Amino acid sequence: MDPNDTNAELEEIKTKLKRLLVEQLSLEDLDPSDIEDDGELFGEGLGLDSLDAVEIVVMLQRHFGVEVKTAHQSREVFRSINTLAQYILDHRAPS
Numbered sequence: 001m002d003p004n005d006t007n008a009e010l011e012e013i014k015t016k017l018k019r020l021l022v023e024q025l026s027l028e029d030l031d032p033s034d035i036e037d038d039g040e041l042f043g044e045g046l047g048l049d050s051l052d053a054v055e056i057v058v059m060l061q062r063h064f065g066v067e068v069k070t071a072h073q074s075r076e077v078f079r080s081i082n083t084l085a086q087y088i089l090d091h092r093a094p095s
Contacts (some may be wrong), residue, residue, distance in 0.1 A: 006089070013085040016063070024059050025052050037081045045080075053078060064088045 018032035021041075025048065035046065041049045048056075054076060060066045064087050068074045077087045 008090055010085050013088050014062075014081050017081055017084055017088075020059055020063060021046075021056075024055055035081060037085075038092075039080060041078055041080060056084075060084075060088065064092050066091045 014037055015032070018035045019055055021027060021035065022030055022032050027046070028079045030046075042053070053074065057068060057074070060068065066085070068077050
């Protein structure tokens with residue numbers, strides 16, 4: 001696959017992820033463009049919590065057809081928009 005195609009696809013996934021996070025997690029005070037690609041999603045970053053993590057799991061399954069199987073794996077995958085987007089790119093079924 002052409003690296004430019006991969007980069008474009010990754011950017012598209014990041015944009016969709018940010019929009020979905022704002023919509024699905026009711027982050028009314030936030031515009032998707034306010035979410036930094038490498039900013040922490042939990043704790044000091046966006047301040048998401050364990051209930052938000054469950055919503056993200058459902059969102060990944062529904063919108064991207066991707067599952068995160070273990071709690072250990074989810075900690076790393078859910079670190080930032082960058083890590084989520086890369087995981088989706090690496091694990092979703094080919095279209």
